[in-house]
Amino acid sequence: EAQVTQNPRYLITVTGKKLTVTCSQNMNHEYMSWYRQDPGLGLRQIYYSMNVEVTDKGDVPEGYKVSRKEKRNFPLILESPSPNQTSLYFCASSLSRTSGNYEQYFGPGTRLTVT
Amino acid sequence: AQKITQTQPGMFVQEKEAVTLDCTYDTSDQSYGLFWYKQPSSGEMIFLIYQGSYDEQNATEGRYSLNFQKARKSANLVISASQLGDSAMYFCAITGFQKLVFGTGTRLLVSP
Numbered sequence: 001e002a003q004v005t006q007n008p009r010y011l012i013t014v015t016g017k018k019l020t021v022t023c024s025q026n027m028n029h030e031y032m033s034w035y036r037q038d039p040g041l042g043l044r045q046i047y048y049s050m051n052v053e054v055t056d057k058g059d060v061p062e063g064y065k066v067s068r069k070e071k072r073n074f075p076l077i078l079e080s081p082s083p084n085q086t087s088l089y090f091c092a093s094s095l096s097r098t099s100g101n102y103e104q105y106f107g108p109g110t111r112l113t114v115t
Numbered sequence: 116a117q118k119i120t121q122t123q124p125g126m127f128v129q130e131k132e133a134v135t136l137d138c139t140y141d142t143s144d145q146s147y148g149l150f151w152y153k154q155p156s157s158g159e160m161i162f163l164i165y166q167g168s169y170d171e172q173n174a175t176e177g178r179y180s181l182n183f184q185k186a187r188k189s190a191n192l193v194i195s196a197s198q199l200g201d202s203a204m205y206f207c208a209i210t211g212f213q214k215l216v217f218g219t220g221t222r223l224l225v226s227p
Contacts, residue, residue: 042218042220043215044217048214058214059214103162103165106160106162
């Protein structure tokens with residue numbers, strides 16, 4: 001089954017404790033992306049990756065890091081989480097933009113609470 | 116930059132009736148795509164329908180159709196014969212540079 005998986009699905013942590021949210025896709029997609037969703041703001045892009053070892057900032061990258069060492073995986077790293085990073089996080093993947101197929105497949109979401 | 120405006124924070128509809136969720140957009144791109152996603156209370160984002168800017172016909176997927184009016188820059192979602200399971204948040208999105216740009220969403224409540 002074609003899918004994007006994220007782990008963990010729920011996480012409560014404390015300020016300053018480093019954490020990683022994993023994302024994996026089994027569709028051989030070149031493009032992967034992270035979004036955060038906050039009430040009244042819709043989804044906003046954090047980082048994206050066009051391919052292995054190619055990443056770039058989205059609209060709200062502050063406080064986050066990413067890496068793309070393998071095509072299927074795109075982890076989101078919070079080196080020192082703060083309460084303003086409490087949010088619902090989505091990983092997404094799609095075929096390359098040049099394919100003309102822009103649909104992004106979303107993971108199930110990770111609900112993060114930073115106290 | 117691209118922008119999506121969803122002016123209806125909440126909508127109510129009775130079961131079996133049709134409902135239209137509004138979406139207007141702004142973009143300077145000549146070629147772009149428009150999406151609608153459904154987000155139930157469980158939180159996942161479910162793809163509903165896609166419309167390309169050069170598609171001559173309005174997109175349809177089962178009970179979902181997209182009323183695309185390019186000159187007005189609108190891409191309204193029409194749900195026919197609403198069901199209780201349609202109660203959810205609905206997001207309109209447009210392709211931007213290496214991302215999708217989302218609106219703030221419309222919460223739809225379907226009553227029996």
